[in-house]
Amino acid sequence: xxxxxxKPMTLDEFLAWEERQEMRYEFDGFQPVxxxxxxxxxxxxxxxxxxxxxxxxxxxRCRLHGSNLKVSVEDRVRYPDASVTRQAHENRDTVARxxxxxxxVLSPGTAGxxxxxxxREYTALASLRRYVLLEPDRVAATVLERGDTGWLxxxxxxxxxxxxxxxxxxxxxxxxxxxxxxTSDPADSAA
Numbered sequence: 001x002x003x004x005x006x007k008p009m010t011l012d013e014f015l016a017w018e019e020r021q022e023m024r025y026e027f028d029g030f031q032p033v034x035x036x037x038x039x040x041x042x043x044x045x046x047x048x049x050x051x052x053x054x055x056x057x058x059x060x061r062c063r064l065h066g067s068n069l070k071v072s073v074e075d076r077v078r079y080p081d082a083s084v085t086r087q088a089h090e091n092r093d094t095v096a097r098x099x100x101x102x103x104x105v106l107s108p109g110t111a112g113x114x115x116x117x118x119x120r121e122y123t124a125l126a127s128l129r130r131y132v133l134l135e136p137d138r139v140a141a142t143v144l145e146r147g148d149t150g151w152l153x154x155x156x157x158x159x160x161x162x163x164x165x166x167x168x169x170x171x172x173x174x175x176x177x178x179x180x181x182x183t184s185d186p187a188d189s190a191a
Contacts, residue, residue, distance in 0.1 A: 006031075011075040018077075027077035028117070038107060041136045041180050045105045046081045048176045049134070053082065056169040062086050062100075069096040073121045080118075081105045081134075084167050085127075098127035100166050105134045119144070123151055129166040139177050 008030040009017070017032070027033070038046075046067065053064045065083045072078075072095050083099040102122050104114045114133055122131050123144065133142040141156045156162060156173050163170045 011072070011077070014077065024079060027075075029074065029076045038105075039136065042081075042105045042107055044178075044180045045134055045136060045176055048178055049082050049103060049105075052171050052175050053084065053169070056171070057084070057167065060168065062167045063089065065096040065099075070094060071096055071099055071102065071122070071125075073125050076121055078118055078121065080122075086167075099125065100127055101130045101132065101164055102128060103132045103134065106136055115142075130164055132162065134176060136180075138182060139173050141173060 009027070009032070011027065011029075014027040014032060018027075021032075050064065050066055057064055063085050065085065067079050067081050069083070070077045070079050071083060080099075080102045082103040083096045084101040085096050085099050087097045089097065104118065106114055119131065122128055123146075129146050131144040135141065139158050141160075141162060143154045143156060143162065145152045145154070158173070160173050161170045162173055
C-alpha cells in the first residue's frame with residue numbers, strides 16, 4: 001500500500017481557502033490546523049487579560065487585539081490569544097500588523113506548539129519585543145523579552161508584576177487569574 005505525499009499548501013492558498021471556512025485554522029507552513037475549543041480557565045485568563053490590557057491601553061497609541069486577528073510570520077498563520085500593536089489598522093484587516101507583545105494562554109494540547117514552534121516563529125518578527133506564555137493552572141508566566149544581544153527569559157509567579165516598557169504598562173499577574181480556581185490539582189482531572 002502506498003500513500004501519496006501531499007503537496008504543501010502555500011500561504012496564499014491557505015489564506016484564500018481560510019476565507020471560505022466557518023471554523024478557524026492556523027497554518028503551520030504545510031497545512032491548515034483546526035483550532036479547538038478551550039477550557040473555562042483558558043477563557044477566563046484570556047478575558048481577564050483583555051480587560052486588564054484594554055483598560056490600561058485606553059488613550060494610548062497601542063491597540064489590543066484578541067484571538068480573532070491572525071499574526072503572519074515565516075509563511076505561517078497563528079491566532080495568538082492576544083497581541084498588542086502600535087499600528088493603525090483598517091476595520092477590514094484580518095492580520096495584526098507588527099505586534100510588539102504577543103500572549104498565549106497555554107493548554108495541554110497546544111503547549112508544545114506554543115513553547116517551541118510559535119516561540120521560534122514569533123521571535124522572528126522584527127517588531128516583537130515580548131512573548132508571554134501564561135500557565136492555565138497556576139499563577140505563572142514565562143516571559144521572553146528581546147534584549148540588546150538576544151532573547152531573555154524570565155519566570156514570573158504569584159505576586160509578580162508583568163512589566164512591559166514597550167507599551168508603557170505593568171500588570172499584576174494575579175489580576176489575570178481572577179475567578180480561576182487554582183486549588184484543584186491538574187493531575188486529578190487527568191485521572
